[in-house]
Amino acid sequence: MPVEPRPTDQRELWRRLRADKDQYAREQLVLQHAPLVKWVAGRIAATLPPHVEEGDLISYGMVGLTSAVDRFDPSRDVRFETYAVTRIRGAIIDELRSQDWVPRSVRARAREIERTHSQLEHRLHRAPTDEEMADALGVTVRDFQDSLLQVSQATVHALDEMWSVSDASGDQVSLLDTIEDERAEDPEAMLADQDLRxxxxxxxxxxxxREKVVIALYYYENLTLREIGEVLGVTESRASQLHTKAVLRLRARLAGGEAELA
Incomplete structure (x- = not known):
C-alpha cells in the first residue's frame, strides 16, 4: 500500500493541524517559521548588554513560536507572521523580565526620567530638550545621555506592547488574540482597540x-539602530538614545492620558 506523501504546503499543513491534530504538520509549521525567531531575537539582542546571549533569546522565542502555531486561527484575516512575531517577542521579553537582569538602579532611573519628562512637558507644553531634562534631573547633559544608553538596555518593551491586554490567566497578549471572528467582532473591544491606537x-x-523618524524607521521599516544612525548621520549610540527618549516619552504620555481618563 503506497504511503501518502507528507505535505509541505502551508495551507495543507494548517488544515491537517486544525482538523486532525497532525503533529507532523505542527513540527513543519514551526520549522518553516523558525527564521522569524532569529530575526526577532537579533533585534532584541541589539538593545541588550553583551552578556545576554542571542542563543538564549532564540530558545525563549521558540517557545513563543510554538505557542503561536498552537493558537493561530487561519480563518482570521491576519497573517501568521504578524501574529507570530508578537508572541515570539512577548515570550522573549517575559523570560527576560522573569530573570530580572536589569539592575534596580537602572529601572529607578528610567522611572525618574519618565516622571521628569511628563512634568516638564506639562509645564512647557512641548517636549523638553536634553538640556532642560538634565537641569531638572540635576545632572550634566552628558550624564543624562549616558543614562539614556543604560536605560535603552532595559527598555525591551516593543511599541506594540503599548496596546496589549491581559487574558484570563494574566498573560500579556496582543489584541489580535482577542478577536474571535472578523465577521463578528466585539464592538466594545474594537472601540477600545481603536481608542488606544x-x-x-x-x-x-x-x-x-528626529524621534518620530526613529520610531518610523525602527518599528515600521524594520531598520536596526545602526542603520537608523546611518540614515540620520549619527552614531548607533545616538540613534539608541533617540529611540529610548521616544519610547519613554510615549510611555509617559500614555500614562498621563490614562490618569486623565481615570
Missing part, C-alpha cells in the same frame, strides 16, 4: 521630528 498615534505625532 489613536492615543499612540497622537503621541507619536507629537514627538520631536
Amino acid at each position: 489613536d492615543q499612540v498615534g497622537d503621541a507619536i505625532q507629537r514627538l520631536p521630528e
